[in-house]
Amino acid sequence: MSLEIERKFLVNGKDYVKAAYGHYDIVQGYIAHQNGNSVRIRITDTDAILTIKGPSDMKGMSRYEWNHHIDADDARELLQLCGGNLIEKCRYLVHSGPHVFEVDEFHGNNEGLVVAEVELQSETEPFEKPDFIGLEVTGDRRYYNSQLTRHPYSTWENGNAE
Secondary structure, eight states: EEEEEEEEEOSSHHHEEEEEEOOEEEEEEEEEETEEEEEEEEEEEOOOEEEEEEOTTSSSSEEEEEEOOOOOHHHHHHHHHGTTEEEEEEEEEEEEEEEEEEEEEEOGGTTTOOOEEEEESSSTTTOOOTTTTTEEEETTTTHHHHHHHOOOGGGGGGTBBO
């Protein structure tokens, strides 16, 4: 069983762009999401991946994750099952100590939202936060990509999902 452990943060400013050692575009959609489980299709500049995620633990930090690389044409076909509710973002990769922060700058209906994630080996593993890291939102379901397809950032009022 593959366990994903990550912490999620809002991002302040644009310093992550200069600090990034790489970036790529992502389009993803959710074929299914219910009871904390999700089936996601993701296409990047170089890859297409089918992902199945289980429900998060109580803290929202750990969850089952299974990934399988698929053909890009198959992925584009499967995205059509998502009903047009897609996530569009540019992911920036930033080293911080031995870790890599993945900073997602959202576009489309989620324009203006920038979130950083760091994957860890354990929930108690220490890590260095870059200066651009802001408020921690780990476990706040509003910031789950699957939720952003249903309740886009552009529909939030004063930082609250409707």
